[in-house]
Amino acid sequence: MNNLLIFGVGLIGGSIAIECQKKQMFNHVVGVQREGGTSLSPFVSNGMIDRVSDNLGQDIKQADFIVIATPVAQIRNILTTISPSLSPKTIVIDVGSTKSNVISFAKEELKEKFPQFVGSHPIAGSEQHGPGAAKINLFKNKDIILTPEDETDSKKLELTSKFWKDLGGVIKTMAPLEHDQIFSTVSHIPHLIAYNMVNLIAGKSNRDTLLEFAASGFKDFSRIAGSSPEVWKDISLANKTAILNDLDLFVKEINKTASLIKNEDYIALEKYFEVASKIRKNWSEKN
Numbered sequence: 001m002n003n004l005l006i007f008g009v010g011l012i013g014g015s016i017a018i019e020c021q022k023k024q025m026f027n028h029v030v031g032v033q034r035e036g037g038t039s040l041s042p043f044v045s046n047g048m049i050d051r052v053s054d055n056l057g058q059d060i061k062q063a064d065f066i067v068i069a070t071p072v073a074q075i076r077n078i079l080t081t082i083s084p085s086l087s088p089k090t091i092v093i094d095v096g097s098t099k100s101n102v103i104s105f106a107k108e109e110l111k112e113k114f115p116q117f118v119g120s121h122p123i124a125g126s127e128q129h130g131p132g133a134a135k136i137n138l139f140k141n142k143d144i145i146l147t148p149e150d151e152t153d154s155k156k157l158e159l160t161s162k163f164w165k166d167l168g169g170v171i172k173t174m175a176p177l178e179h180d181q182i183f184s185t186v187s188h189i190p191h192l193i194a195y196n197m198v199n200l201i202a203g204k205s206n207r208d209t210l211l212e213f214a215a216s217g218f219k220d221f222s223r224i225a226g227s228s229p230e231v232w233k234d235i236s237l238a239n240k241t242a243i244l245n246d247l248d249l250f251v252k253e254i255n256k257t258a259s260l261i262k263n264e265d266y267i268a269l270e271k272y273f274e275v276a277s278k279i280r281k282n283w284s285e286k287n
Contacts, residue, residue, distance in 0.1 A: 014134025
């Protein structure tokens with residue numbers, strides 16, 4: 001594996017680059033400069049990438065491995081750009097937080113080259129974003145979800161698994177729709193709720209006072225509201241069906257809580273909290 005080409009040298013793409021450089025997994029790590037994005041020149045200087053692509057068509061042809069680590073709304077256009085120059089040897093992966101739409105994009109844009117594509121989602125990251133947020137060991141002992149299809153080339157799937165294992169990840173495989181339903185509940189909805197709570201405070205006339213007295217609990221809870229607005233706008237729209245279903249369920253939980261408080265049903269309210277508390281403690285102890 002000589003050449004790695006990365007679209008989206010941010011938190012995930014940059015962390016992949018750093019780890020690949022550290023472990024010398026490729027001879028050349030090349031980043032694609034996003035128009036209007038953060039200049040990648042400083043990240044050539046610090047060794048994150050070897051160079052910035054100045055001939056994209058040629059770099060696509062020469063790539064052994066292409067990583068698409070952009071917000072999910074940009075993936076279709078990148079696949080369209082990649083397809084004409086894509087060599088049969090090349091493996092293409094994404095790192096998007098939604099998979100059903102990405103797999104559809106890949107089938108439509110890559111056509112007969114679709115078997116070269118392996119849908120991926122590293123369950124790693126933080127609320128920080130951009131190439132300056134990249135870090136070593138980001139993927140160590142983290143689940144990496146792969147969503148291969150029947151058409152996926154078995155050798156390229158095997159090499160993709162090895163790629164992620166070499167970065168420290170733990171491979172899990174599932175269908176795209178199952179992935180989207182799971183991560184709507186355990187990732188996408190929590191991010192939306194964090195945004196909701198911060199905006200609730202922002203909408204109050206005494207927001208500065210509220211933030212002054214917000215303690216560590218709110219700081220921990222709201223941390224993910226610092227995540228990239230572009231990324232989460234794209235995820236929310238890409239996984240619309242699952243997210244709207246989970247939001248309906250969440251509203252029912254909120255209404256149930258409101259009803260118990262309104263009726264001063266302290267016994268039922270405590271039991272309601274107790275169920276959640278036990279589940280959270282058991283989960284925490286196992287993880």
